Amino acid sequence: MGKRIFYFLLTNILVLLTISIIFSIFNVNYIKGDTIQLGSLLIFSAIIGFTGAFISLAISRWMAKRMMGVKVINPDGPMSSYERDVVEKVHRLSRAAGLTYMPEVGIYHSPEVNAFATGPSKKRSLVAVSSGLLEEMDDNAIEGVIAHEVAHVANGDMVTMTLLQGVVNTFVVFLARIAAFAVSRFAKEELAPLVHFIAIIVFQIAFSILGSLVVSAYSRYREFHADKGGADLAGKDKMRHALISLKDYTNRIRGGNEQTAISTLKINGKGKSMLFSSHPDLDERIRRLT
Template sequence: MGKRIFYFLLTNVLVLLTISIILSVFNVGNYINAQGTIDMGTLLIFSAIVGFTGAFMSLAMSRWMAKKMMNVKVLDPNGSLSPVERQVVEKVHRLSRAAGLMHMPEVGIYHSPEVNAFATGPSKKRSLVAVSTGLLQEMDDDAVEGVIAHEVAHVANGDMVTMTLLQGVVNTFVVFLSRIAAWAVSRFVKEDLAPIVHFIAIIVFQIAFSILGSLVVFAYSRHREFHADRGGADLAGRDKMTHALQMLKAYSNRIRGGEDTAVSTLKINNRKGMSAIFSTHPDLDERIQRLQSR
């Protein structure tokens, strides 16, 4: 936990430092002109710098951060591997070739009782597919292949880059709109209170718009999971992909009532109704149903 917090803080410090440097270079930090009105062009540039810098830096560092935070052991295909490690590498490479990837993802295993797997990286050329020891222990061979196929589909679909672009656009509009709204509110108070009200209003509106913006990001995230399920079914076969989801559902039901972190493979989420709009991943029953109805 301490290591994860350290790298999280390190990432944010680097992001803030980079943003400060870029704003200084382009001299767009002050978007309110001498007349007390907003220069919309300057504000838009300011918002885009703030919105996209963090998103792109997180993407650029994603593979490195995942290895450090999760203590991922990267498996060398040409090195000495155990039979289980060799099988994981072969599955990832075989499915990656089937997906048309020109460069094989790095393959990793990390020690954790969690049933978990993930794909990350800044591009298809520099991607990582990693699985937990918990997943390899809990699932049979067909289910493991289905999970890996799902993660390879994320890489093949370019989901990491697309999500970054979407997050950057959402961040830009959050920064842009929150500052316009804060400026408008500050016009209704005394001049000596305006700077304080403006500062507080920026925080309030940025939180509010961030929540609204996150709904867009969550909706796309759920869409890409369905897409990755279909991709996984095309790569490993519909039966294996469906079997993987069914095993995940059985596992989640078995440990229900435990900590949420123990059920994180493919981001298992059984929220239904209105609460589902705050989920990054769709309900397993719906995912299974969609695959079976293909």
């Protein structure tokens, strides 16, 4: 389920970096003499920051399909029995959530137990589940997971996350350029422009990673709301059963193939890894639904 945030963050960093490099090449000026015009830099940073976030949002559904190999199911075309079952669940729960436009429904081939929802708006959303989820979980658990993802769409979480990402991006760009300017002051005059350009890229990547801590923390907060929304849509018993099933699956693969267990870090995390996790600890999520 953390893939929704993972790919959004990855896309955002790449888009933000690309836009910043383009602006740097065209030498957009916020430096006069030996001083930085902080007001101009802040406006410049906000333009880049929010542009990067909204471009990431706009292409989020397309990126998810391409990177995950999602097969979108045509609800009006021929379907297998399990495809029809997934579409029926998504549409039924979407109507219960008050959505007037049904999300696209997709399945992607992966042994991991996972699902995600993404898209630039409620009208253009995607709910996708892995083949591993359909194979490993029973019907009630699958419905609980899908209800959780539909709740993300109904709550408008991707748009909210984009606004937060835009603010974080603004500070990333702003602070990266101040730090790069300070570093370039220690370089020889003829090398200063090159040092400044390289330092911008390095600091922007570093600050973007730190900024992802803020986005991940907010994502964990929104997961509790999606759990509650999923419980309202599918029933508390099914939502709780889905989380317990995820926990059982996580414990099972951690006791087996550790490489396969890497995927569960997107669902559950403890200790230091929790800082970068987009999802809260499963035990806490289960406790809050009790």
